[in-house]
Amino acid sequence: xxxxxxxxxxxxxxxxxxxxxxxxxxxxxxxxxxxxxxxxxxxxxxxxxxxxxxxxxxxxxxxxxxxxxxxxxxxxxxxxxxxxxxxxxxxxxxxxxxxxxxxxxxxxxxxxxxxxxxxxxxxxxxxxxxxxxxxxxxxxxxxxxxxxxxxxxxxxxxxxxxxxxx
Numbered sequence: 001x002x003x004x005x006x007x008x009x010x011x012x013x014x015x016x017x018x019x020x021x022x023x024x025x026x027x028x029x030x031x032x033x034x035x036x037x038x039x040x041x042x043x044x045x046x047x048x049x050x051x052x053x054x055x056x057x058x059x060x061x062x063x064x065x066x067x068x069x070x071x072x073x074x075x076x077x078x079x080x081x082x083x084x085x086x087x088x089x090x091x092x093x094x095x096x097x098x099x100x101x102x103x104x105x106x107x108x109x110x111x112x113x114x115x116x117x118x119x120x121x122x123x124x125x126x127x128x129x130x131x132x133x134x135x136x137x138x139x140x141x142x143x144x145x146x147x148x149x150x151x152x153x154x155x156x157x158x159x160x161x162x163x164x165x166x
Contacts, residue, residue, distance in 0.1 A: 012025055013025050013026075013028070014026040016028075016031055016032050016035050016037040016038075016045040017029070017030070017031065017032075017045060018030045018031055018032045018033075027043045028040055028043050028045050029043075030060055031045035031060060032045075033060060038060070039055050039060065039061065039062050040059075040060055040061040040062065041053065041061070041062035046062065049062035050062065051070065051071050051081075052064065052065050052069075052070065052071060053065060054072045054073050054074060054075065054076065054078075056075075063076065064076060065079070066079070067084065068082070068084060068085075068087035068094070068095040069081070069082065069084070069087075069095055070082055070083045070084055070110075077093075077094070078093045079093050079095045080093070081110070082095035082096075082110045082111070083095075083110045088107070089105050089110060089111055089112050090110060090111040090112065091103060091111070091112040096112070099112035099113075100112070101120065101121050102114065102115050102119075102120060102121065103115060104122045104123060104124070104125065104126050104128075106126075113126040114126060115127075115129065117145060117146060118133060118137070118138035118146040119131070119132065119133075119146055120132055120133045120134070120146075127144075128144045129141065129144050129145055129146050130144070132146035133146070
């Protein structure tokens with residue numbers, strides 16, 4: 001029997017282990033869910049899972065994130081942080097090798113940033129357009145920007161119109 005915070009625990013296991021092998025009381029097989037140390041990681045009860053692991057509530061244990069996630073939550077494929085091998089950019093809770101159209105790689109934060117300024121695609125920064133949406137609203141591409149109309153002092157011949165209109 002053990003006394004923890006004034007409570008007498010009648011358990012063959014060392015606190016905070018809920019279950020353990022009969023001959024190894026400090027080797028945790030599960031943890032008390034009502035304590036702060038309620039997550040089983042390896043053979044130890046912890047309050048938070050290590051980076052690269054997530055807390056599986058059903059198992060009551062810290063399980064590995066997928067091999068593309070540096071960190072994840074709720075399940076192995078719901079990435080919150082990227083940076084492993086070629087899978088560097090976080091987009092829609094996934095780690096990708098390259099961001100999709102409409103997004104640009106942000107190498108400083110390992111994530112995808114949405115293109116702005118009416119850009120359909122962008123490169124280097126989220127404000128450096130490489131193409132415009134082909135609807136008629138911002139169809140004029142000039143000097144890495146998309147415009148509704150020709151910019152002042154620019155002739156129509158210096159603008160690039162999209163070739164495939166959607």
